[in-house]
Amino acid sequence: MEGSESVAGRLLGYAAMGLLLLIFIGPILWFVLLAIRPAETYFAMPPVLSFTPNWESIRYTFFNPGNNAPQLMNSLIVAVGAVALNLPFSFPAAYALSRYKIRGRKHIMLWYLGLLMAPPVAFLIPYSILASLAGVKGTYFSMILISQTLTIPFSVWLMRSFIDEVPIEIEEAARIDGAGTTTILLKFILPMVMPGLIVTSMFAFVFSWNNAAFPLVLANRSTTTLPVGTLQYFGTAGVTWGFIASAAVAAMIPPMLIFLVLDRYVVRGLTFGSVKG
Amino acid sequence: MSAVSIATPPRARRRLPDYTPWLLISPSILLLVALIAFPLLFALKNSFYFWNLQMGPSPMGFIGFDNYRMALSNGMFLDSLKTTLMMTVVGTVVEFTLGLAIALLLLRKLRGIKLTRVLLIMPTTIAPIVVGFLFRYMYDPNGGLIPWLLTSAGIPLPAAGLLGSPSTALWAVLFADIWQWTPFFAIVLYAALLAVPGEIVEAAKIDGITPWKQLLHIKLPLIRKTAMIVVMLRFMQIFNTFDLVVVLTKGGPGTSSRTLGYSLYQAGMVDFNIGLSSAMTWMMVIVVNAIIGLFVFFAFKDWD
Numbered sequence: 001m002e003g004s005e006s007v008a009g010r011l012l013g014y015a016a017m018g019l020l021l022l023i024f025i026g027p028i029l030w031f032v033l034l035a036i037r038p039a040e041t042y043f044a045m046p047p048v049l050s051f052t053p054n055w056e057s058i059r060y061t062f063f064n065p066g067n068n069a070p071q072l073m074n075s076l077i078v079a080v081g082a083v084a085l086n087l088p089f090s091f092p093a094a095y096a097l098s099r100y101k102i103r104g105r106k107h108i109m110l111w112y113l114g115l116l117m118a119p120p121v122a123f124l125i126p127y128s129i130l131a132s133l134a135g136v137k138g139t140y141f142s143m144i145l146i147s148q149t150l151t152i153p154f155s156v157w158l159m160r161s162f163i164d165e166v167p168i169e170i171e172e173a174a175r176i177d178g179a180g181t182t183t184i185l186l187k188f189i190l191p192m193v194m195p196g197l198i199v200t201s202m203f204a205f206v207f208s209w210n211n212a213a214f215p216l217v218l219a220n221r222s223t224t225t226l227p228v229g230t231l232q233y234f235g236t237a238g239v240t241w242g243f244i245a246s247a248a249v250a251a252m253i254p255p256m257l258i259f260l261v262l263d264r265y266v267v268r269g270l271t272f273g274s275v276k277g
Numbered sequence: 278m279s280a281v282s283i284a285t286p287p288r289a290r291r292r293l294p295d296y297t298p299w300l301l302i303s304p305s306i307l308l309l310v311a312l313i314a315f316p317l318l319f320a321l322k323n324s325f326y327f328w329n330l331q332m333g334p335s336p337m338g339f340i341g342f343d344n345y346r347m348a349l350s351n352g353m354f355l356d357s358l359k360t361t362l363m364m365t366v367v368g369t370v371v372e373f374t375l376g377l378a379i380a381l382l383l384l385r386k387l388r389g390i391k392l393t394r395v396l397l398i399m400p401t402t403i404a405p406i407v408v409g410f411l412f413r414y415m416y417d418p419n420g421g422l423i424p425w426l427l428t429s430a431g432i433p434l435p436a437a438g439l440l441g442s443p444s445t446a447l448w449a450v451l452f453a454d455i456w457q458w459t460p461f462f463a464i465v466l467y468a469a470l471l472a473v474p475g476e477i478v479e480a481a482k483i484d485g486i487t488p489w490k491q492l493l494h495i496k497l498p499l500i501r502k503t504a505m506i507v508v509m510l511r512f513m514q515i516f517n518t519f520d521l522v523v524v525l526t527k528g529g530p531g532t533s534s535r536t537l538g539y540s541l542y543q544a545g546m547v548d549f550n551i552g553l554s555s556a557m558t559w560m561m562v563i564v565v566n567a568i569i570g571l572f573v574f575f576a577f578k579d580w581d
Contacts, residue, residue: 013387020379021393024400024460030422031411043420046429089305096301108302110577114569115309117513121538122558122565125545126316126323149312152305181297210404212520217546227406231524241414248407255402263395267468270401270461271510275468275503 028252035061035246042241057242061250068247070222071229075209075251077140078225082147082208083201089148090155091197095185097156098163099171109160112153113272120213123149128217138220146214151204154272158203161273162196163189199262203269206255226251317562323555330549344556348544353553354560356532357540360447364536365515368451368458369508375455376462381492383467394464401461405454409524412453416440416525443533446526450534453521458511465507469500505576513569537561 034042036053061068097105127146131137170192171184179187190197215225230247233240259266267275324344326336348354383394400408415422418438427434435442439449473496481491497504519538522528528535528543535543541561545554 010387013382013385016382017387017390017393020382020397024456025396027411027415027422027456028399028403031414034414043417045420045425047422047425089308092301093305096298100295100298102298108306110573112309114566115313117510117517117565117569118313119517119519119538119541119561119565121517121519121541122320122561123313123316124542125551125554125558126319129551130316130319146312148308152309156305181301206402210402212404212406227404230410231406234524244410245414248410251407252403255404256399259398259402260395266398267465271465271503271506274506275465276472 031245032249034241035249037242039242054242057246060243061246068226068229068243068250071224071226071247072250074140074219074223074229075225075227078143078147078215079205079208081140081144082151083204085144086148086151086155086204087197087201090152090159091190092185093152094156094159095163095189098160099168109157112156115149115153116272118149120211124213124217127214131218137218138223140223142218143215143223143225146218147208147211150207150211154207155200155204157272157274158200158269159193159196159273161268161276162193162200165196166192199265199269202258202262203265206258209251209254317558320555320558323551324559326552328551330551336552340552344552345560347553348557348560352532353540353544354537354557357535357537358564360532360535361516361518361537364447364451364518365512368454368515369512371455372459372462372511373504373508375459377466379459379463380466380470383463384470394467397460398464399460400457401464403457405457406520406524408453408457409521412449412456413440413525416449437530440526441530443530446530446534450518450521450525451515453525454515454518458514461511462507465503466500469503470496473499505572509569509572509576512572513565516565516568537564 035057036055037048038051038054041048041051062072063069096102097109123146127142128137131142134142136142166189170188174184174188210227212225212227215223215228216231219225219228226247230244230251233244233247262269323336325339325341327338327340327343328336379397383390383397403411416424416439418424418434418441424434424439435445439445477495477499478491481495486495517538518536519542522534522536522539523542526534528539538561541554541557544550544557
């Protein structure tokens with residue numbers, strides 16, 4: 001296809017590329033602009049592209065101690081907590097599923113995958129009531145714990161694909177020298193899959209960060225996460241678009257940065273390790 | 278732990294049963310089963326009671342299968358299921374097709390194509406609820422970008438706006454999903470196509486097979502496994518949609534954009550009818566499991 005291609009064909013290719021960026025990146029930039037627009041240009045027709053930036057919304061989101069800034073912190077606490085709690089569960093499981101040809105391995109893997117495809121909405125009411133009964137509603141702990149239904153299956157799948165790539169010879173030698181499974185896991189496998197573990201953790205962080213369903217029913221006013229906190233603006237009289245956009249931009253930045261940093265692992269992360277990319 | 282000390286590699290055949298893998302896997306499984314079984318059993322019990330949170334903090338009487346009957350009789354379940362299946366099938370097909378077309382473009386050697394690929398995935402990284410905010414702004418009938426573009430292009434729009442009209446609301450919600458997830462298909466299919474061995478494609482070219490047939494009969498069958506996984510993932514994610522609907526239409530106008538997920542959300546979180554929402558929880562879980570079962574049975578039979 002390449003090389004001998006006609007000029008027209010190449011031009012068409014560049015046109016398609018420009019169109020792609022316009023369609024898929026344009027709306028994001030449009031929303032970013034909303035965060036710094038003066039209010040009278042929010043819905044100006046035809047759309048206004050040049051204006052004096054108004055930083056009030058951004059200031060409000062990031063520096064006003066009353067509102068979004070604490071929610072940003074809450075998002076961070078829940079997502080980091082969810083990743084930290086998931087590792088001691090998912091790492092040993094991923095190792096076992098990579099190294100041992102146990103009966104039913106395929107079905108265990110599919111069971112984890114099934115959890116990732118479960119409808120979160122079906123669990124919202126039970127989680128909400130059970131959390132109240134257990135007296136943990138509104139706590140970070142409840143959100144971190146329930147997030148495990150996403151982070152553990154995801155991490156097992158992705159981490160297993162990284163452990164698969166670690167040569168088995170090193171472990172075999174260690175085993176012959178009398179090392180137990182715990183030693184092998186912590187002293188031999190862990191250092192070798194550390195890059196994979198970090199990649200997995202960063203994607204699991206995004207997974208948890210973007211989840212709005214569980215905080216929607218488990219958080220209270222002071223522990224709510226950023227995307228859910230932004231919903232409250234729809235309740236007030238007249239939607240305050242500048243504030244919504246700047247809070248939304250704050251919620252978008254961490255996942256975007258992580259995807260940019262992990263570029264070569266994006267396909268792998270998105271397919272839970274089943275496509276190497 | 279006795280088996281652990283035996284100095285044999287784990288893949289070697291051994292005489293004693295080795296419980297090590299199960300010791301390593303079971304903590305995760307036990308935790309997950311607990312996190313799923315408790316709410317499901319709790320919902321099962323509640324599904325047989327009349328319980329509205331607005332009337333009292335605890336169940337108000339055993340009513341047998343009435344909640345299930347109610348969900349089935351007033352369209353909350355079957356109509357929503359129909360809407361959801363339609364949206365899911367159309368969404369998956371459109372996202373796959375557009376994604377494949379974009380993947381083919383990404384494979385071309387054009388200046389800036391790598392940067393395009395890196396940027397293209399950005400919509401997929403955004404939380405769906407935030408995508409909802411974004412599209413609610415862009416759909417606004419009084420000055421939103423999308424109505425303005427369509428009107429400028431001479432396309433007539435419903436007076437109530439794209440989200441406010443029964444004929445367009447569901448498709449407007451789906452469009453937001455398509456915008457967010459088409460890049461996902463594009464990037465994954467691009468990676469899969471990139472891994473197709475060059476010799477096979479070269480041989481096909483020499484045999485004079487047209488590019489279209491190369492794609493259909495050689496490349497697509499080779500990336501079948503990858504394609505099936507992403508199709509299944511997306512199918513289930515669209516099927517479970519509720520957060521986009523919460524932000525964009527609340528199922529309306531009327532019930533025109535009421536997905537099964539939103540129907541359940543409405544029963545529990547808007548009407549506070551715990552009994553009804555619990556019955557629907559079970560009905561939805563059964564349907565979801567049946568669909569996953571079909572996928573697994575037909576697509577993953579030969580999977581290792």
